[in-house]
Amino acid sequence: MSLSLEQVLDQLRTEPDWIAPIQAWEVQPAHPGQYADPPAVLDPRLVAWLRSRGIQRLYSHQAEAIAASLRGEDVVVVTPTASGKTLCYNLPVLQRILERPEARALYLFPTKALAQDQYAVFQEAVEELGIPVKAYTYDGDTPTAARRAIRAAGHVVMTNPDMLHAGILPYHTRWVNLFENLEYVVVDELHHYRGVFGSHVANVLRRLQRICEFYGSRPRIIACSATIANPRQHAEKLLGRPVRVVDRSGAPRGERHVIIYNPPVVNQQLGIRRGVLPEARRWAERFLRNGIPTIVFARTRLAVEVLLTYLRDALGDGGERVRGYRGGYLPRERREIERGLREGRVLGVVATNALELGIDIGSLQAAVLAGYPGSVASFWQQAGRAGRRQGAAAGVLVASSSPLDQYIARHPEFLLSTPVEAAYINPDNLYILVSHIQCAAFELPFRSGERFGDQPVDDVLTFLAEQGLVQRAGDRWHWISDTFPAHEISLRSAAEENVVIIDVSRGARVIGEVDRFSAPMLVHEQAIYIHEGQQYQVERLDFEENKAYVRPVNVDYYTDAHLAVDLKVLDTLATRAVSGGEAARGEVAVIARATLFKKIKLYTHENVGWGRIHLPELEMHTAACWFSLAEGAVEGLPPATVQSGLHGLAYLLGRLAPLYLLCDPRDLGTVAQLRSPFTGRPTVFLYDAYPGGVGLADKAYEILELLWQAAAEAIDACPCEAGCPACVGPENESGSGAKAAARHLLARLLARAGEAAR
Ligand SMILES: [Zn+2]
Structure with a gap:
């Protein structure tokens, strides 16, 4: 007999082996909704349509945003998941098209x-x-034949920044109808546009505004964002103009339990806890067995x-009932899983953060x-998927068992009380700016003295x-090269070029894809590639052609490659x-x-074999900082000790630093060198994992x-021995x-000489 979620949670409270490892259990009270009437100027047809959908009154934030937008602001x-943000832009856009059928709107989403x-x-x-x-979607998959119709007749064009950058703006003369009549630009998932990608997108938007000016339009902007610490600052930097921020959600919310669970220690000496995957499986199974719709987030595709x-x-x-969902699944497969979830045919889904974005x-x-x-x-976006x-x-x-996760397990208040991170971009990064000034010059000549955004x-x-x-020529700068700059500039890192995975057992069918930078780890020869639970063995990786050839197998292990x-x-x-x-800091x-791979047995996680990987190396130029230890700091320590101390320090810093840098651990890499060819000293490097x-x-x-x-504190607080x-x-x-x-090296670095001997 199935229990409700409340009943399952009540039951868990009485079971000591479930309760003991729980570090925090916070119950956030239910919020009643706050409502407001639709703005009086709203077309009666739209009001009637809302009624037909059972919406008599709007959430207060919807009413505020719609009214402000219709006034021209x-x-x-900025509201949580599932707070009805779509109406905040669809209603003003529909209103405007009803008022003036020539009006056009452009919607931007980060993904197709x-x-x-x-x-x-x-x-x-x-x-x-x-x-x-x-309305039409316009992306790389849009058939050529359909493109002309979209350019001529589409009221609403839905696309992504990459397509706007390389497929629309450079061809603006074919889009006269859109640009002359563009009244709305909608930018959804604003928080997604940060870092290098966000800096590029800010420049694409500068180009868009420049072209609109040329055609005599000045579209209003409606943007939506998940909660970030600096929505106004981020939006104004990205969009290049002042904005009104609507951030008090009127959507009702049920009670929410937030539980932080640290798997129990099973080997005190080695500090080994029960594995995060089996423990996450235990939680999910408990929910799913009771018919409770559940999403499980895992850190990696594997x-x-x-x-x-x-x-x-x-x-x-x-x-049928439990599905996987991650980057690398083909679009139609994803659509089918999304539909299954909405319609209740699919009860559980295991996903990477590909599902973190606002897909319905x-x-x-x-x-x-499964892991922080x-x-x-x-964290809040993933946890908010249940709500x-x-x-x-x-x-x-x-x-x-990573240091970051353990830090949070020891300090749950860090997660429960820390405000969310800020999003940062730097549109004026010279490298990025120059790229887009080239694209802009290609699109329209610059007048001398003209500014691009706010930049001369x-x-x-x-x-x-x-x-x-x-x-x-005169007071105009003209593009004279025969190159096409937008095609040479990618908004996302080169690592997003994909290797396709081909099942040779069924007439060379493409079953998925993997980005080029991950390919040596995931689809090297003999790798076990798992797709929707089916195992495939990689027979050949053609790295130049971006193709991996696989065949279905049935084995009791998976592979894990060493980089x-x-x-x-x-x-x-x-x-x-x-x-x-x-x-020091500098460029590196x-x-x-990828050198070796291990075969790891399912369930027991035993190492049952290994093999070599023969693939070319990948090189990336990036920014790094490093510190090296002086002669005196390592005096009297055997090289082997210094070596393991450096490795330990690099391991720990690579996992703790993201807390202070407000980034994902995968954004940062570390390297330890006992005798660095550059400094000649024992050195630890931290580098940005982006070109x-x-x-x-x-x-x-x-x-x-x-x-x-922080590293010294983490070492002191950890109960393990060695x-x-x-x-x-x-x-x-x-x-x-x-x-x-x-500990010894840290003591020297922190000049706590007295403690060095501990
Ligand atoms: Zn430890």
Whole structure:
């Protein structure tokens, strides 16, 4: 007999082995909704349509945003998941098209999937209203034949920034109808546009506004964002104009339980806890067995597939009720899973953060997070996937053994009381700015003295003229090169180029894809690639052609590849003395090569074999900071001890620093070198895991002492004896005595000489 979520939670409270490992259990009270009448100016047809959908009154934030937008203001709506943000932009846009049928709107979503999702919502509204309004998605998949019709007749064009950048703006002369009549630009998922990608998008929007000006339009902007710490600052920087921020949600919310669970220690000496995947499986199974719609978030694609296998085995599910969802699934497969969730045919889903974005999957009741997702904002977005307007919901974080997760398990208040992170962009980063000034010059000549956004451009244009790309004639700068700049500039990192995965057993059918940077780890020869629970073995990886050939197999193990990372300093930009040596920051080349893979048995996680990987190395230039230890700081320590201390320190810093840099642990890499070819000393490097860097290493350089202090505290607080995954790394990875050695090095760096002997 199935229990309700409340009953399951009540039951858990009486079971000591479930309760003991729970570090925090917060109950957030239900919120009643706050409502307001639709703005009086709203067309009666729209009001009647709302009524037909059972909406007599709007949520207060919807009414405020719609009224402000109809008055001509630029609006940013900042509210939680499932608070009805779509109406905040669809209603003003529909109103305007009803008033003036020539009016046009452009919708931007960060992914094709979201654009298609919102297209379906808009289309349904138009059909119910029975009005002749045409909306289209326009992306790389749009057939050439359909493009002409969209350019001529589409009232609403839904696309993504990449397509706007390379497929619309450079061809603006074919889009005269759109640009002359553009009255609305909708930018959804604003918080997603941060870092390098966000800085590019800000410049694409500058180009859009420049073209609109040329055609004599000045569209209003409606943007939506999940909760971030600095919505106004971020929006104004991205959109390039002042905005009205609407951030008091009027949507009702049911009671929500937030539970932080730290798997119990099973080996005190090695500091080993029960695994995050089996424990997350236990939680999810408990919910799913009672018919409670549940989403499980895993940190990696591999973890998604392993958890999916476990859950299906546990529930005896043949693959209909519990589904996987991650990057690499093909669009139609994703659409089918999303529909299944909304319609209730699919009860559980195991996902990566690909589902963190606002894709509509209906309302789930429980979210289980297998590991901390890396930032406070992501945590609340994932936990918020479970949440209903009425009735209870639960979000459970199962901590992994990483230092970051263990820090949070020890300090749950960090998560429950810290405000979410801010989003940062730097549109004026010279490298990015120059790229887009080229695109803009291609699109329309610059007048001398013209500004791009708020940036003067004559200096950049003079530089481009020296390169033979533009030429000055009178007071105009003209593009004269025969290159097509937008095609050479990608808004996202090169790592997003994909390797397709081809099943050779069924007439060369494409079953999925993986980004090029991950390919050596995931689809090297002999790798077990798992897709929707089915195992495939990779027979051949053609790295030049971006193709991996696989065949279905049935084995009891998965593979895990080891990436060897080396680092070369290219340039030093700053140095400073620290107590045990010297710190610096600069530019580096990071060289990564997949070398070996291990075969790991399902369930027991035993190592049952290994093999070599023969693939070329990948090189990336990025920003780094580093610190090296002076002779005196390592005096009397055998090299092996220094080596394991450095490795332990690099391991720990790489996992703790994200707390202070407000980034995801995957955004940051570390390398330890016993005798660095550059400094000649024992050195630890921290680098940005993006080409060109996004400022993380620069900030780390400023706060090294703070990071060392946090590392020293983490080591002191960890109950293990000689090192474990929660502090300096497992003994077999960082070397024996890593914990004592790392403590020793930190003492020298923090100039606590008296404690060095401890
Ligand atoms: Zn430890």
